[in-house]
Amino acid sequence: MPVTAQELMAVFMSRQVNNGDYISVGTNLPVPTAGVLLAHLTHAPDAKLNILSYFTNLTDIDRFDDLTQIANPRVAKWAEAVMSMEAMVNAITRMDICFAGGIQIDRYGNTNLIGIGSDPDNLKFRGPGSVGTSTVMALVKKYYIFTNDHSPRTLVEKCDFRSTVGWDRGGADARVKLGLPGGGPQYVITPKAILDFAETTKAMRLKYVLPPASVEEIVANTGFELVIPGKIEEMKPPTEEELRVLRTRVDPKGLLRGKA
Amino acid sequence: MPVTAQELMAVFMSRQVNNGDYISVGTNLPVPTAGVLLAHLTHAPDAKLNILSYFTNLTDIDRFDDLTQIANPRVAKWAEAVMSMEAMVNAITRMDICFAGGIQIDRYGNTNLIGIGSDPDNLKFRGPGSVGTSTVMALVKKYYIFTNDHSPRTLVEKCDFRSTVGWDRGGADARVKLGLPGGGPQYVITPKAILDFAETTKAMRLKYVLPPASVEEIVANTGFELVIPGKIEEMKPPTEEELRVLRTRVDPKGLLRGKA
Amino acid sequence: MSRRNSVVIALEEAAAAIPDGAVIGIGGFVTTNKPMALLRQLMRERRKGLTVVAAPSGLEVDMMIALGMVDKLITPYVGAEAISPVGPFHSKWAGRTFRVEEVDLGTLVTCLRARFQGVPFLPVMGAVGTSLPELNPNLKWLDDPFGGPPVVVAAPVEIDVAIIHASQADRYGNVQHRGAVFVDNLIAQAANKVIVQVEKLVSNEEIRSAPTETTLPCEFVDAVVLAPYGAHPSASQNYYQLDEGLMKEYLRAGKSFLQGDTAPLEGFWKKYVDRPATHCDYLAAVGLDRLFGLGLEV
């Protein structure tokens, strides 16, 4: 079976994880979760996985039956430590990797979970709320923005509201000027593309095209002008080992292959 | 056997405790500890006693063998809860009663555990340090100042340094002006006297004379001008029940009777 | 010797301590450990004008919005994760008017900390550069006296009554979650009164046998209510999983309501809120078979 875009997204994520990284795995984000687990079961057995209020080590687990349900209190059975939310908020500055979703994501990686509209008292659509993202993304060493919807509705010129600040209005020193300790967003991961931020402007830039998408399709489905490099590199394909662990242990039911 | 001044101090303390009060019992303060335990074993079975990192209930304990050693990790055996210091610092605004010692105490109930001298880099005597007192006395609902030494060396016109602020430079609104949420010092308890603070000036005032001391002796041994009321009331003597519980259960070895 | 008093009271008595217009703090986390028995009593009595300060919320807050009980909302999330990323009453709020003071979890924690630390404000980095300061009057900008860039600071949020669900407590109010405490300890510490509903009452000796498991010492707890299955349809740590079916029943009814068909939602209130006079009646309406089926897998 050919490798799906969602599998490529997971493999890309997995490669961002260093052994020993302290990672908070968010709820209801099965693709990033798959990426983190893939890293954990291959090259990052010492990764510290924080799920809800639990610190877990999952390397002994043979296979995961439900990627959409990893982040629920059932993970308590794998816990090595249970933390209060206060302790976890205290620990964010030590965290290496986290993920941010967004109903809107702008050119500089600012995101919005608050709502759509101009009048906050009369929103067209009310988002779920910022959850933990504002504070986590201010402080975590690096983070990844993730969306299942690569469209001009989500990738917008300007967020109606900002629940997290990425690179603000651009520039490599944008976060330093705001005094934010965290390292900011590194990549935006969508079903069509992996995007990064240009070094000096921090404007969003196409890095990899995820098949079957094309550059034209990506440009057409982005609500602002993406930076398109002269030559677009191809993402190194998944190794046999990555694909084997992903398909037999992390995602045996095939959620990322459109089966579950 | 006649009632000693230290027993009167403990009985006075006991009567300040309301049933249900949350009280932090400091280390190495046997007389206030005796007072709190006396209240707990008589009229305040619901008092919440916080000792070191432990929340305890001691009403089931028949007798205490060592009042100087109540506040050590051995109290863990009586614990209902174990708290981190962070959680305890978070809880001070809820605390009803605490005690402050001082190597110097001034007319307005400001205290000093830092040191004696004028040059902080070359102190004549270096105190033990503020321990938890600065923050606790800023926030606790009411507190009591305790000293074993009623002399002009301890009761001074002005502290060389302040580790806690009581009524600052005087006045009923002194603490409100500083924005301190806590209720401030209520009484100063010494082996010679119980002292309170005059309502409007908050200057220290003689309330009870503890025999065998006399008013003259107290005045002579205080390093500033005490407020002396026209008529000095006598402290209601210990009841039979108070004395029985104090001598047979709280202090069976007679530490407060000069025996231990 | 006088005896130590019990703080165990009836659910109805506990609910009576929460008047119209109160600021209530709700513990738990999204779909876990929500104090549903107490909240259902408030729903039954249609408490009005509440300010809700809550940890990341599940559908209980959506229900309270639907019933018109909420005047002001301070919570970083309302939804049920994969079951429902947003609740039905997110959609243009269905005409329910109330104010939202936007916070993320870090900001909420900061507001609660400011309250119980007795400080007038605390800095919160998570709000810097976001829309939160525009959307929340409790947030202001402040210069850094140590020379760095300005920061956002948050004012204290005070709670009248905190409502929390936990695994067990003794009669004196020593509470153990037997698992994660979530934000419950902070909500309790920021509150003037704390009510905890528990699956089980245990002896003081049992509490003392594992004092490090005590998550809320009796000092922080004013009243304990016995409410087995009291978190249903949310999950209860160590006791049962969430009832996805009942949540979906509510979601369907809510969505019908928004499309103009009010009957399913009226039926839902009747069946699960208004007709059962007591918590036990509610459990009977759900069905014991169904409840037992939610037992935790090994």
Add this chain to the structure above:
Amino acid sequence: MSRRNSVVIALEEAAAAIPDGAVIGIGGFVTTNKPMALLRQLMRERRKGLTVVAAPSGLEVDMMIALGMVDKLITPYVGAEAISPVGPFHSKWAGRTFRVEEVDLGTLVTCLRARFQGVPFLPVMGAVGTSLPELNPNLKWLDDPFGGPPVVVAAPVEIDVAIIHASQADRYGNVQHRGAVFVDNLIAQAANKVIVQVEKLVSNEEIRSAPTETTLPCEFVDAVVLAPYGAHPSASQNYYQLDEGLMKEYLRAGKSFLQGDTAPLEGFWKKYVDRPATHCDYLAAVGLDRLFGLGLEV
């Protein structure tokens, strides 16, 4: 599948990670859970120019002052309670010159919190109206943007290496105190590197059997050192009581030194610090009979 790595290292290797001039954080509380084995190794090697950030301290800080190891001290207390309200080196400091940045426990906690919360400052009510702002350059006055009186704010304190004593850990660095954690969690979180000495190494399965007992998850721990009786002469929770006799031996020697007789203190260093080449040699010098006699009463 790659294997998870052990973080257990030898005491000497751990001490080598602490250079002259380091900012060290010392855990424990007064006479309990002091990381004496690690500190004795630093004493043996006469580490110089240290900044000591410590929870309320016992005589270990007094000893380090006596040995001239301390350049700067940030701790709310140095003493041994009833045994010795102040240590010998409090008296005019015996000619040892070092700076003290005055803090109380609330201020210290605030400085540590500012560090790991990533904020430039945090208000601390305990310092308002006291001498602390004059005596500590990390404290400054700031106006309240919400209109209240000005407050004192504290800047972050950063720690290079935290040194902590606990009951047990697994090979991956999951640490359990089996009792109070004191300020150890905050000192660890404010530190760039965390070394924990433990009475006992246990299996990961034992840790997992009681995950709520884990006080420092492996995320916060860089190295674990096995050091049974490693807190001696301070007490170790669940293991042994403090050795009052040995503390008094030190106090007598220190007081003689201050009165001009240097021999007893020199003898103390020789016997307990310099002659024992290893932690086990130290335990032998103290005597196993004596150590076993410190076992906790029931």
